[in-house]
Amino acid sequence: MSMILDQRRDEILQVIEQQGFVSLQDLVTRFGASESTVRRDLEHLDGIGQIRRTRGGAAYTGESITPFEERFRSASREKQTIGKVVADLIPPGETILLDGGTTTLEVARGLVGKALQVVTNSLPIANLLAQQPNIELILIGGYLYPRTGVALGPLAESALREVHVPRVIMGTGGITEKGLFNSNTLLVQCERMMLEAAKEVWVVADSSKFGKSALAHLCELSKVTRMIVDAGLSDSWREVIRGAGIELTIAET
Amino acid sequence: MSMILDQRRDEILQVIEQQGFVSLQDLVTRFGASESTVRRDLEHLDGIGQIRRTRGGAAYTGESITPFEERFRSASREKQTIGKVVADLIPPGETILLDGGTTTLEVARGLVGKALQVVTNSLPIANLLAQQPNIELILIGGYLYPRTGVALGPLAESALREVHVPRVIMGTGGITEKGLFNSNTLLVQCERMMLEAAKEVWVVADSSKFGKSALAHLCELSKVTRMIVDAGLSDSWREVIRGAGIELTIAET
């Protein structure tokens, strides 16, 4: 594994995350690599589900970024299953804290029709649940991170300080033995406050996230109470997760 | 200057979603693409059911965005003109605090394309402005009042305590010589915090609001710096408003 290669792919991912869309030519000039190389990088990032290739470039689809166009696309089947399973695990009448992200958005979809109190800093999730008569929605405010629709920053953090809930349901950018990662430091800071606000920490992640780290370290595995993952998770990773004292739920179709 | 296919189609979809309808020529000049290309894009978006093609352009047919959406479709012409006039009165680069409501939503529509910092507790306004690249959006969180999509309650109030802006732009339920009124005590409480947070208080109201009171008294007329009203306002009311030391702006078509 060449260091240069991984580094370049990480940086490409960051560029795509920041801009939402990037043309292949842009990446070629930006990194001084050949078309073929960049094309292979995009192919790889598409393979692990972090981006979606389009003719002429690529678009971001990874966690923690929920462009509003996302509503027109369908999330991966894995994420949908995870969303349904998690929603069924939550007892009616509860209060839950819902992190932003594509997987948690699927959880929110699963919650439709239930009687719950939901706290979230995600605009897309708020839009989805605001229409639900049985759901009482509490919005965490703050600086609205463009294109992602997630409220972050000092306002969000001080609002989270006043909130206490039995569970938080979080998405993540990557999971390794060292813990959870996300791609944005501002986001990680806010997610730390979420961890503080909740007794139990549930993490939803599709299996492509395992073994992937990202820019910012969020927390140790020991902070996590429960993980809900799709059936594609390897046996060795199941061992690691259970070995860390985490209750592992596999979301089957 | 060619553009990635998917990106252009997404942006076209966003434009149509926001405006309800666009002409083909408008899209051609906006994206600098040829008629043929735009026409093919519309054909595609029609094919996947997100828009409906019409002669000369296209209309939005996607799943209803939010239940609040219909509110601004049915906004009266008076409110629309007020919105445009107010938006033109705001110098670029400013920070404004935007109250919730149908008239302020029209103000927000007028702000599209400007470079501003906007603070709001209204979910519909946040949805409208979150996608604008030149607008930095700060969301006031809190309990989301279901009917109107406005964040209220203690969380909203403590967030507003940390905010200071040169102007707040407020809607209102009714105006009499005794001051401003609104129909909801929780809302009024929150709006009082907005008054505290701003140096200048601008009130937008269509002329039908004058002479009407409502459940909860918000503040005296003396708190208001400026009012923007449609041309239907009677001379006697104009006297009353100016007599209270308020700068009165009549929004003409």
Place this chain on the structure above:
DNA sequence: CGTATTTTGACTGAAGTTGATTGAATCTGT
């Protein structure tokens, strides 16, 4: 040091996209 493996950049024909150009269909004003 030499060999195996991975990564890279150039090249290819294939496939997709674009803008211009047609004549047909539709709209508008009289």
Place this chain on the structure above:
DNA sequence: ACAGATTCAATCAACTTCAGTCAAAATACG
């Protein structure tokens, strides 16, 4: 109902981007 204008679908050639292949370069490893 008519003429003129606009919009449309269909087609085509130029252009761009694509996946696949191969050999050179870089790296890993014994």
